[in-house]
Amino acid sequence: MPTGKRMDPYRNYRFRVVIDxxxxxxxxxxxIPDTSTEAVEYREGVDAPHSRKLSGLTKFGNITLKKGLxxxxxxxxxxxxxxxxxxxGNRKSLSIILVDEEGNDKAQWDILEAWPxxxxxxxxxxxGNEVSIESIELVHEGVSRVK
Numbered sequence: 416m417p418t419g420k421r422m423d424p425y426r427n428y429r430f431r432v433v434i435d436x437x438x439x440x441x442x443x444x445x446x447i448p449d450t451s452t453e454a455v456e457y458r459e460g461v462d463a464p465h466s467r468k469l470s471g472l473t474k475f476g477n478i479t480l481k482k483g484l485x486x487x488x489x490x491x492x493x494x495x496x497x498x499x500x501x502x503x504g505n506r507k508s509l510s511i512i513l514v515d516e517e518g519n520d521k522a523q524w525d526i527l528e529a530w531p532x533x534x535x536x537x538x539x540x541x542x543g544n545e546v547s548i549e550s551i552e553l554v555h556e557g558v559s560r561v562k
Contacts, residue, residue, distance in 0.1 A: 425521055429514040432480060435507040437489045442482045445511050447524055448558050449476040477552050484536060484547040494534040494551060502530045528556035
């Protein structure tokens with residue numbers, strides 16, 4: 416018995432990251448930031464014996480991007496510029512784009528006013544057999560899914 420058109424979920428291993436002014440944007444891992452809105456309890460003396468829930472501040476989680484360490488200094492220099500001059504003038508917009516098995520863009524998250532708060536390189540080991548990874552953690556002022 417036919418069940419209609421099958422819609423498989425997208426795989427999480429094909430994606431790209433586009434960052435204003437940064438050419439090296441091929442990453443092994445990228446986190447999609449979470450969003451949450453705090454509930455504020457409020458009650459007046461004449462209300463029923465329970466509190467009302469009002470919407471409070473909306474918060475956005477940080478983004479972590481990880482890639483194999485190469486000769487490129489673009490991510491490091493972005494972080495260094497924030498250390499030396501602050502976030503002003505160093506904020507960038509970025510998009511995380513999920514790609515299907517045929518190479519088509521299927522989902523996109525646009526992030527506004529992002530800037531790096533942390534830069535890290537994986538530990539080195541003379542006995543290791545792994546790729547050295549650099550990671551950058553970004554804060555931002557908003558995320559929206561446009562696809």
